[in-house]
Amino acid sequence: MKYFLSLICLSASLCAVDPSALSYTIIQDQCRVPILTPSLAERETEKIILENGLKILLISDKDTPQSSAGVCVGAGSWKDDHPGIAHFLEHMLFMGTEAYPDESEYMQFIKDHGGKVNAYTAPDRTVYMFSIHNDAYAQAIDRLSHFFIDPLFSTSCIQRELNAVDNEHAKNIEHDGWRQYMILKETGNPDHPNCKFSTGNKDTLCEIPQSDLKNWYSSHYNANCMHLVMISSLSIAEMRDLAVTKFSPVTNAPYQKKNPQSSLLSGQQKGSMIFIKPVKDLKTLSLCWEVPKEFAANLEEKAPEFIAYILNKEVKGSLFAKLKKGNIAENFHVCCDRFSKDSLLFCIDICLTDSGLLQIDSTISYVFAALERLRTEKLPDYLFQEFKAMATIDYQYQSRKDAFEMASETASDMLYEDLSSYPIKTKIPTVFSPQRIHSFLNTLKPAECVYFVIAEPSKVGVVTDREEKWMKAKYAIIPIDQKQLQAWQKPGINPEINLPGQNPYIPNQLTLQDTPLQEIPALIHQDEGSEVYFLADHYYGTPETVFTFQLKSPLFNQTPKAQVLADLWSYALQEMLADELSFAKDAGIQIELKLKPLEAIIYIRGLSEKMPLFTKKVFQASKQVVCSQEKFQIYVSSLVASYENVSKELPVCQALEQMSGVIFDQPTSQQKLLALQKTCLKDLCDFSEKFSQCLYMQALLYGNLNQELATELCKEIQTILATKPYSLQSQAKAKVLLLSDLHGPYKLVFETNRQGAAALLLLQEGSFSFESWAIQQVLSQALESAFFETLRTKQQTAYIAKAWDDEKEKQLLQYFAVQSSTHTPTDLLARFELFLEDFDKNLPMEISLERFEKIRANLITSLAMRSENMFNKAKETAKLAFYYQDFEWINKQIDSLKALSYDYFCIAAQKLISRKNSRRLAILVEGVMADDKNFCYELTSKEDVQALGQLTSN
Secondary structure, eight states: OOOOOOSSOOOOHTTTGGGGGGGGEEEEOOOOOOOOOOTTTOEEEEEETTTOOOEEEEETTTTSSSEEEEEEEEOOOGGOSSEEEEEEHHHHTTOBBBBSTTTHHHHHHHHHOOOOEEEEOSSSSSEEEEEEEEHHHHHHHHHHHGGOOBBBBOHHHHHHHHHHHHHHHHHTOOOOHHHHHHHHHHSTTSSSGGOOOOOHHHHHHTTOOOOHHHHHHHOOOGGEEEEOOOEEEEOOOHHHHHHHHHTTTSSOOOOOOOOOOOOOOTTTTEEEEEEEEOOSOOEEEEEEEEEEEETTTTTTTTTHHHHHHHHTTTTTTHHHHHHHHHTTTTEEEEEEEEEETEEEEEEEEEEEEEEHHOOOHHHHHHHHHHHHHHHHSSSOOOOOOOOOHHHHHHHOOOOOOHHHHHHHHHHHGGGGSOOOTTTHHHOOEEEEEEHHHHHHHOOOOOGEEEEESSSSSHHTOOOOOEEEEOOOOOEEEEOOOHHHHHHHSOOOOTTTOOHHHHHTTTTEEHHHHHHOOSSEEHHHHHHEEEEEEEEOOOOOOOOOEEEEEEOOOOTOOHHHHHHHHHHHHHHHHHHTTTTHHHHHTTTEEEEEEEEEEEEEEEEEEETTTHHHHHHHHHHHHHTTOOHHHHHHHHHHHHHHHHHGGGGGGGHHHHHHHHHHHHOOOOOOHHHHHHHHHHHHHHHHHHHHHHTTTTEEEEEEEESSSHHHHHHHHHHHHHHHHHHHHHGGGGOOOOEEEEOOOTTEEEEEEEEEEEEEEEEEEEEEEEEEOHHHHHHHHHHHHHHHHIIIIIIIIIIISSSEEEEEEEEEEEEEEEEEEEESSOOOOHHHHEEEEEEEEHHHHHHHHOOOOHHHHHHHHHHHHHSOOSSSHHHHHHHHHHHIIIOOOTHHHHHHHHHHHOOOHHHHHHHHHHHSSSOOOOOOEEEEEEOOOOOOOOOOOOOOOOOHHHSSSOOOOO
């Protein structure tokens, strides 16, 4: 992924182009399933192909809060002739074009206009995307188009960007997911391009001449292998003119895309166990099959996805239920990992308990018993009908998505379906063929499977005698005995593993409630123990609701013991609800339980018809959480691993945890680990019993329901809870540490065994006022792009370099963070301070009056935008109701920005970032640095310097 680049005027020659003089063809839309969401009723689409072969999907949505675009180039890392060249070239396209040569201008332009920008390289494609405020869309499209017309590939940028790619690789070295993927590649078929080192690093890329980059670009970045999606408030005609004008100059050289014909997996992988030593405390068993092309590319049937849908259920009689009943597994997931149009891996991932790690062969036997059940028993029609029905509902009643995410997803998906029918085959299965499904199940043979075991080798009695080349991960490959493979081939039927029953949460009707228009939520209930708001939806127009419940209890506090018990209680609650959660999820109802130091927040969202039923079952379960000693030990083991693994996160993540511990008095994972060691089952039982005895509930019921239904549900929940009130006067309040300005700035230094180093700097900017907040917002937006440009693009200190603002408990905060594999934390902190000094001195240049006005206007536009979907709107409204306690808060923020003058902003901003503001705290995390990157000054003595050196004379 990457950001960056380019300057400000349009190419005169392109501006002079008359779109009507350029050739394109309109493609007849074969997508026959309509979108029924009322708020999207006026959305229009058009599909065209330019004369140069570039395929374009235009989506005109006059109500979209932002515009966006995505370009998918049908060439990725599988086309590398140097390890990592596709990925490196993706970086280089952000480093300037002939039309926009400034390497930082593109990113700053997008950020200043309220947008986001990113890109990524996959095996078969490279995808570029951005979002931006509507009024800047045409200018942003012009900038993006030049990526594919006249990139500079400047030699100076090539050398600097090598460091960025190297830092990106270094960041991934101790990531267990990346390590598994690299071992999959190294042990895979050497004749398949997946075996290549796709990320690249300084060693593999340092000798690539500029000419090779240009040649690779001209050979693979051709219009006839590109797809473009444009999403905008512009009309179809305006978008078409923009697309045709800007993208017709993209070259259309002869290019024949050839997909790999050989198998991705190798003979040594199939039928073998690959044991991997993890960085974190993991206990995972994965079974992976390469799906034959005839099933992988068949979007109408979706046989692999259908089988994954069935196996993923956690209901009574399911494979996962059997594994949990035997205390073998904690988590379970079946997925289809797509590498290209006809390359797919079908994977079953099982997170094992300590007991399960000792029963790997038995666990695999249960997996094949479940597959045998599917093979031998007639699959009932209702399973496919549910699978198809929910996919259809998701498509027809879709919410307006975030513009950036929609561009990214759509551009990528367009590669796999003919543009004329897109997206119907991608989104909805249409053909139910039991015979074909049976044929697919027959390919899931024990001898064709690759078995990964990711666990500490000593726990499985294996010596990891191999080392992966690029990430140095330790692993071993052990062929499975043929007798064992044959036994798994004929596992027999297990009576405890059955097909799932019909889903009780599949909706029967999707009608929208007819409710009076209201702008402000109505307070429908308030007493000493609760306050409940109701708001009917009149904008999104989907048959969905979102329920937000914030539960405060004397049991929720900031002590490590309290947070450990809350974590254990959450595990036990979700265990009790396993059947309901699984059925509800498949029927479009989701629950999110978020534990905070002083409260538990429950979000329940989904299709509205069955939401009240599901919600009541959640609260009924919360009243009677129970746990056996056996399950308690599993939860404890899981939490121990979770808490210990925090020390194995990236150093910058560890720095953030330490900062929270100091400033917000939140217990660290190590403190919780110590508390967990002193926690017993009786403590959890006492917590569960007392939880609902004393509560304060804040709730927002929002969406497709009327006030009568909302009031009735509110009463039923209160009847279920039957709790004593936890009065407002008794409730603990969250706090923020105010740093003293008499002795600062301050720094704390921590050590870690993780590779790399991190520096995190906090500037406290004082108490909240609307005026101070407005100053913070304008300043922070300018700091974000300037900090990235300085620390990442110019100085190449790191891949991760980020500045951001925050507000906690009415205190304004500004953060700066860098994760580096080449610079020490002390060096990074010095660079932070130098950056702030330069920004302070040059503030009128960094934020000119013109830029101030632009940033301010775009902040106002962002605040005035509606949330892109109902869930985000619900979270925003709940925050206004319960945190700010003011539904006019956003209007007041807008007014404060409008009232802010440039002169006053400059004076106030300089006080915040200059040395006069000594309320600063730096968290420095010193990790392990590679010998060839460990450049730091050593404290020594005169005698040692002289002894190690050599005195010379002329």
